[in-house]
Amino acid sequence: DAGVTQSPTHLIKTRGQHVTLRCSPISGHKSVSWYQQVLGQGPQFIFQYYEKEERGRGNFPDRFSARQFPNYSSELNVNALLLGDSALYLCASSFPQLDSAGTTDTQYFGPGTRLTVL
Amino acid sequence: AQRVTQPEKLLSVFKGAPVELKCNYSYSGSPELFWYVQYSRQRLQLLLRHISRESIKGFTADLNKGETSFHLKKPFAQEEDSAMYYCALSGRASGTYKYIFGTGTRLKVLA
Numbered sequence: 436d437a438g439v440t441q442s443p444t445h446l447i448k449t450r451g452q453h454v455t456l457r458c459s460p461i462s463g464h465k466s467v468s469w470y471q472q473v474l475g476q477g478p479q480f481i482f483q484y485y486e487k488e489e490r491g492r493g494n495f496p497d498r499f500s501a502r503q504f505p506n507y508s509s510e511l512n513v514n515a516l517l518l519g520d521s522a523l524y525l526c527a528s529s530f531p532q533l534d535s536a537g538t539t540d541t542q543y544f545g546p547g548t549r550l551t552v553l
Numbered sequence: 554a555q556r557v558t559q560p561e562k563l564l565s566v567f568k569g570a571p572v573e574l575k576c577n578y579s580y581s582g583s584p585e586l587f588w589y590v591q592y593s594r595q596r597l598q599l600l601l602r603h604i605s606r607e608s609i610k611g612f613t614a615d616l617n618k619g620e621t622s623f624h625l626k627k628p629f630a631q632e633e634d635s636a637m638y639y640c641a642l643s644g645r646a647s648g649t650y651k652y653i654f655g656t657g658t659r660l661k662v663l664a
Contacts, residue, residue, distance in 0.1 A: 491650030
């Protein structure tokens, strides 16, 4: 398994434009999460989808939206881009599981998409 | 408000010295706590999680609910431990699920 894959690797857009980022989870994982990472900061949680339903949402404006498809891949859409949206966007997949230690939601991260807004 | 605080941006230690990376959290409820690590030119990956109480690569972390801390420790640092370390928590708050990362601590182990 190649792990979590994301496309594209890099993207340059101008203010006001729209962008779509894509993510394919690890085979068997039913949950996908999206994060924004600005230089010098930790990943900021945007959304989590589980079985095609939104399970969690961070503090991001409505310009950010996402969806999950029947094959569990996901898209993150950002409308009306601002300069401040320039960041590394990380996708992570997980299969919330119950093992002997309890329920856990370990995130398996992709390499990220570097978005630059000019 | 839910928050994860890592007070040190950079921690430098000599090889063989003990290491402690601090993590404090603020959360109303019973979160799950994690440490993630990012080695140079690699993806962010799980190091350990509090519910499994395991030791990974010599690192341990104990959840202290009274002090709301989850510090990462290793008795003898190695050069290959040099990396970026993130503390994180997951859980439900205000009816929605969240996964919150700290700002990270860069660990440099000097020869």
